[in-house]
Amino acid sequence: MFNNVTIVGVGLISGSFALALKDKGYAKKIIGVSRTKASTDKAIELGIIDEALPLEEAVRQSDFIYVAIPVDATIPVMKQIMNLVTDKQIIADAGSTKFVLCNSLADHPMRKRFVATHPMWGTEYSGPEAAVRGAFKDRSCVICEKEKSDEDAVSLVEKIYKSLGMHIAYMDPENHDIHAAYVSHISHITSFALANTVLEKEKEEDAIFELAGGGFESTVRLAKSSPAMWAPIFMQNKENVLDVLNEHISQLRKFKSCLEKENYEYLVELMENANKITRIIK
Amino acid sequence: MFNNVTIVGVGLISGSFALALKDKGYAKKIIGVSRTKASTDKAIELGIIDEALPLEEAVRQSDFIYVAIPVDATIPVMKQIMNLVTDKQIIADAGSTKFVLCNSLADHPMRKRFVATHPMWGTEYSGPEAAVRGAFKDRSCVICEKEKSDEDAVSLVEKIYKSLGMHIAYMDPENHDIHAAYVSHISHITSFALANTVLEKEKEEDAIFELAGGGFESTVRLAKSSPAMWAPIFMQNKENVLDVLNEHISQLRKFKSCLEKENYEYLVELMENANKITRIIK
Incomplete structure (x- = not known):
C-alpha cells in the first residue's frame, strides 16, 4: 500500500509497528531514523528496518512517517517533519500524552496531514530488541482530533491499526490524557515506587x-x-497524574488506617469494593 | 505413599495441592473438609477430592492433613486437629503468615507432628474452580521452625514440595512474616488500592x-x-505490613514531589533506581 515508510525511533513501539506493517504487506521498504547508530544497526540486523537515513532524507522518500520517541522529543521532531511534508504524505505519532502535542501542532499549516494516535499497547522493555511480532492485537488505539486531520490520512491510519487487531476510540486530547493517567501512567508510578520500596529493604x-x-x-x-x-x-x-496519585495515596491511607485501628470490617469493605475491578478487567 | 490425605479447605491452594498429590501418586484417596457443602460438591465434581467428611472423621482416617484456609481460622482448626492426631500422622499448613500461628501452637504436645509451611504460589482467584494442575512449580516454599517438627514429618513434606518443583527456604516465623510483607502482602494492598483509585474515577x-x-x-x-x-x-x-506500607507511601510521595516541583532529574533518578529491580525479577 505504501512504497516507503519511515519510523522515527526504532524501539519497542515503532519496531513492533514496522514488523506489523511488513507482515501485513503495507510497506515495501521501511526506513529507520534514530539519533543512535547502534539502534539502527540493531534494527537492520533484526529485520525491523531496511535502511537507516537522517530524518530529512527519510521523510522526503516516504509516503508515511510514524513517530514513536519520548513525548518531549516528539514535539520538535514533529514540527520538523511537518515543515518537510507535502499533501501526499501522512504522519502519525504513537505518544502516550496527547494534549501538549496537539496544542503545539494546532496552527501548523500541515496539521491536516498528521494523525494523533496512541496505540495502547506496550511492555516494560525498550529498544529494537523489544520489538515483537503480533503486538497491538485486541488493544485500544485512541485517535485524537480526528476532525483536524485529512480524511484520507485518518482512514488509512485507522485501516492499519484495525488490521493489527486494534479497536479505535476517539477522544479529545484532554480526555485522553485524563484516562491515560488512570489506566496507564499511575500503574507505572506505583510499580516504580513499589520497586523502590522493596529495594530500600534490600539494603x-x-x-x-x-x-x-x-x-x-x-x-x-x-x-x-x-x-x-x-x-x-x-x-x-x-496535572492528571498528580490527581490520580493523590487519590491513590489517599486510598492507601485508608488501608493503613484500617490496620492501625484494627478495623477489620472496613478493611474487608475496601477489598470488596476493589473486587469490582472485574467490571473493567475480566 | 499415603493412603488417605485430608485437605482442610477446598480452594485455590488446597485444591491445587490435592491435584498435585494425586498426579504424583502420593495419595490413594483425598478427603475434603469445608464448612460449605457447595464447595465440597464442586471439588468432588472437579475430581479434586474423592469424598467430603466432617473434620474429626476426616482426620481420623488420614495419614496426612493439609490445612489451607484463611489464617485466622487456621489457628483454632489446627488446635482441633492436633488434639486428634497420633504420632503416626503428619499435619502441614499453607498459610501466608507464620508468626501468630507458630506461637499459638508452640506448646501443644503434638506440635512435632506439624510442619509450618508457606508455598509461595497463588493466583487472584479462589474456590475449588481456581485449583489448577502444575501449580507451585519453580516457586519457593518457606518452612518455619523446622527444628520443632519431627524429622520424618519435615522430610516427607519437603519431599512432596520438591517433587512439585518448589525450592525450600528455611526461616524463622518473624523473618518469614517480614519478607512476606515485602514480596507479597504489599503487592496485594497496592493492587486493591489502585483498583479503588480507578473505581473512584469511574463513578x-x-x-x-x-x-x-x-x-x-x-x-x-x-x-x-x-x-x-x-x-x-x-x-x-x-506491624510488618504497616512498615512496608509507610515506606511505600513515602516512595510515592517522592514521585509526587518531583512532579509538583518539576524536578525532572530526581524523577529520572527515582526511576533508574527502580530499574534495579531486575536484580530481583529478571
Missing part, C-alpha cells in the same frame, strides 16, 4: 528476595520500564 | 475503561483476590 537484608513470586512480579514488572520514555510522559501529564 | 465518568490495557491489568489483577483470605493475613501481619 538492610541480603538474599531475602528468592521468595519473590508471581503476585510481586506482576505488580512490579513495569518498574523495569525506560525512564527516558516515562519521565517525559509523567511531566507532560503532570 | 464520575462512564465507559472510559475500554482503554485499560496490559500494564494496568498486571498491576491491578491482584485486586480480584479474596477479602476473606487476605484481610486476616493483613491483620495478622499488621
Whole structure:
C-alpha cells in the first residue's frame, strides 16, 4: 500500500509497528531514523528496518512517517517533519500524552496531514530488541482530533491499526490524557515506587528476595520500564497524574488506617469494593 | 505413599495441592473438609477430592492433613486437629503468615507432628474452580521452625514440595512474616488500592475503561483476590505490613514531589533506581 515508510525511533513501539506493517504487506521498504547508530544497526540486523537515513532524507522518500520517541522529543521532531511534508504524505505519532502535542501542532499549516494516535499497547522493555511480532492485537488505539486531520490520512491510519487487531476510540486530547493517567501512567508510578520500596529493604537484608513470586512480579514488572520514555510522559501529564496519585495515596491511607485501628470490617469493605475491578478487567 | 490425605479447605491452594498429590501418586484417596457443602460438591465434581467428611472423621482416617484456609481460622482448626492426631500422622499448613500461628501452637504436645509451611504460589482467584494442575512449580516454599517438627514429618513434606518443583527456604516465623510483607502482602494492598483509585474515577465518568490495557491489568489483577483470605493475613501481619506500607507511601510521595516541583532529574533518578529491580525479577 505504501512504497516507503519511515519510523522515527526504532524501539519497542515503532519496531513492533514496522514488523506489523511488513507482515501485513503495507510497506515495501521501511526506513529507520534514530539519533543512535547502534539502534539502527540493531534494527537492520533484526529485520525491523531496511535502511537507516537522517530524518530529512527519510521523510522526503516516504509516503508515511510514524513517530514513536519520548513525548518531549516528539514535539520538535514533529514540527520538523511537518515543515518537510507535502499533501501526499501522512504522519502519525504513537505518544502516550496527547494534549501538549496537539496544542503545539494546532496552527501548523500541515496539521491536516498528521494523525494523533496512541496505540495502547506496550511492555516494560525498550529498544529494537523489544520489538515483537503480533503486538497491538485486541488493544485500544485512541485517535485524537480526528476532525483536524485529512480524511484520507485518518482512514488509512485507522485501516492499519484495525488490521493489527486494534479497536479505535476517539477522544479529545484532554480526555485522553485524563484516562491515560488512570489506566496507564499511575500503574507505572506505583510499580516504580513499589520497586523502590522493596529495594530500600534490600539494603538492610541480603538474599531475602528468592521468595519473590508471581503476585510481586506482576505488580512490579513495569518498574523495569525506560525512564527516558516515562519521565517525559509523567511531566507532560503532570496535572492528571498528580490527581490520580493523590487519590491513590489517599486510598492507601485508608488501608493503613484500617490496620492501625484494627478495623477489620472496613478493611474487608475496601477489598470488596476493589473486587469490582472485574467490571473493567475480566 | 499415603493412603488417605485430608485437605482442610477446598480452594485455590488446597485444591491445587490435592491435584498435585494425586498426579504424583502420593495419595490413594483425598478427603475434603469445608464448612460449605457447595464447595465440597464442586471439588468432588472437579475430581479434586474423592469424598467430603466432617473434620474429626476426616482426620481420623488420614495419614496426612493439609490445612489451607484463611489464617485466622487456621489457628483454632489446627488446635482441633492436633488434639486428634497420633504420632503416626503428619499435619502441614499453607498459610501466608507464620508468626501468630507458630506461637499459638508452640506448646501443644503434638506440635512435632506439624510442619509450618508457606508455598509461595497463588493466583487472584479462589474456590475449588481456581485449583489448577502444575501449580507451585519453580516457586519457593518457606518452612518455619523446622527444628520443632519431627524429622520424618519435615522430610516427607519437603519431599512432596520438591517433587512439585518448589525450592525450600528455611526461616524463622518473624523473618518469614517480614519478607512476606515485602514480596507479597504489599503487592496485594497496592493492587486493591489502585483498583479503588480507578473505581473512584469511574463513578464520575462512564465507559472510559475500554482503554485499560496490559500494564494496568498486571498491576491491578491482584485486586480480584479474596477479602476473606487476605484481610486476616493483613491483620495478622499488621506491624510488618504497616512498615512496608509507610515506606511505600513515602516512595510515592517522592514521585509526587518531583512532579509538583518539576524536578525532572530526581524523577529520572527515582526511576533508574527502580530499574534495579531486575536484580530481583529478571
